[in-house]
Amino acid sequence: MSVIETERRRDGDTARRCVRRLILGAFVALVCAGCSMIRKSDVGTSAKGDAQFARLADEFIAGYLAWRPATGTTLGLHEYDGKLTDASRASITAELARLKKFERELAAIPAELLSAQSLHDYRLLRTAIANELFAFEDQESFTRNPMTYAGAFDVSIYIKRNFAPLEQRVRSIIAIEKQAPKVFAEARANLDDSLPQPFVETAIEIANGSADFLGKELVDALKNLDSAALRKEFTAANQQAIAELRGFADWLKKEKLPKAHNHYALGREKFTRMLREGELIPFSPEQVLEIGLKELRREQAVFAEAARVIDPNRKPVEVFKDIQRDHPTEESLIPDVQKNLEAIRQFLVDRRIITLPSEIRARVEETPQFLRATSFASLDAPGPFETKATEAFYYVTPVEK
Numbered sequence: 001m002s003v004i005e006t007e008r009r010r011d012g013d014t015a016r017r018c019v020r021r022l023i024l025g026a027f028v029a030l031v032c033a034g035c036s037m038i039r040k041s042d043v044g045t046s047a048k049g050d051a052q053f054a055r056l057a058d059e060f061i062a063g064y065l066a067w068r069p070a071t072g073t074t075l076g077l078h079e080y081d082g083k084l085t086d087a088s089r090a091s092i093t094a095e096l097a098r099l100k101k102f103e104r105e106l107a108a109i110p111a112e113l114l115s116a117q118s119l120h121d122y123r124l125l126r127t128a129i130a131n132e133l134f135a136f137e138d139q140e141s142f143t144r145n146p147m148t149y150a151g152a153f154d155v156s157i158y159i160k161r162n163f164a165p166l167e168q169r170v171r172s173i174i175a176i177e178k179q180a181p182k183v184f185a186e187a188r189a190n191l192d193d194s195l196p197q198p199f200v201e202t203a204i205e206i207a208n209g210s211a212d213f214l215g216k217e218l219v220d221a222l223k224n225l226d227s228a229a230l231r232k233e234f235t236a237a238n239q240q241a242i243a244e245l246r247g248f249a250d251w252l253k254k255e256k257l258p259k260a261h262n263h264y265a266l267g268r269e270k271f272t273r274m275l276r277e278g279e280l281i282p283f284s285p286e287q288v289l290e291i292g293l294k295e296l297r298r299e300q301a302v303f304a305e306a307a308r309v310i311d312p313n314r315k316p317v318e319v320f321k322d323i324q325r326d327h328p329t330e331e332s333l334i335p336d337v338q339k340n341l342e343a344i345r346q347f348l349v350d351r352r353i354i355t356l357p358s359e360i361r362a363r364v365e366e367t368p369q370f371l372r373a374t375s376f377a378s379l380d381a382p383g384p385f386e387t388k389a390t391e392a393f394y395y396v397t398p399v400e401k
Helices: 001-029 040-045 050-067 069-075 089-107 116-138 167-175 179-188 197-215 219-222 230-261 269-278 285-310 316-325 331-348
Strands: 363-366 379-381 395-397
Touching: 001 116, 050 069, 050 116, 089 116, 116 269, 167 230, 167 379, 179 230, 197 219, 197 230, 269 285, 285 316, 331 363, 331 395
Parallel strands: 363 395
Antiparallel strands: 379 395
């Protein structure tokens, strides 16, 4: 084997490990600080189980993203563009079986055979699978939660990030929107007869918000599309998707809302398992509550001390009420948030609290209509594998009118 071929293979192994770690981190909402992965020359010193774990992890991730293509696009892996999850009952059953299969196979790997680094990734992957199983079996996301379907047509990434030529991104949008009849037929078939009322009400808001977004913001963003034929195809697919979203919202309002119930809480047993298996928190709900209350009391004491500095002649609660009255107006909300973010950034720099590696700022914009039911502010950062469209957005939900 040539030296060049050896280096290529080594680079490929390192890249795969980087991909694996970044995706594992994304699964459990952790930030991958870097790709200081094991070099091929170090494999001989790592534990015996590393190769077995790496094979399973790569196989799991490939299947995970194949079933959740929107996640792949969000991560910046654009081979998944234009695709949606198959939410048919047969597909859901198959994915649940796949998750359980990998859970068993990972559990069969003795942890003592893994290197420290692989053991870390191993724990991340098992936690990710536990979270997925919890969503399937305990939260019953596909049978009890209509929000699962109402939010399926978020195509905003195709217009806010210029990761491909416009016509290519429009074709991905069309491919997704054409699946709307299938998705909502599956939703009607999968959802239980009686659903939690908050889930139904929020899903109605999301569906109508998505329809509003497709009918206005999406159309406006594509006004410079040159191809008449592609525009005609987009218009037809977009109008169909809007009609399906409106129809789903109406169906929920007429068929599901009158029969809705308020039994949406997880309960103590499921909540405890969610903490233990999904978040790696070994405490009981009572212990978590006590930790929270202890921190609350500490924060209240800190605020009381700060309030005395602000105005020693008034009670802390009165100072707090004054602070609450100091807020942006409806008109100044976006520019004031932008100004405050810049002030926070400068504070961190001036006091050398952290080092900021980039001068790029997040763009402050109003929260898209379809996200307003569940968010008052949020950050939309580019995926870790995004190489071209690296804009970040800080969304702020405007005052309701």
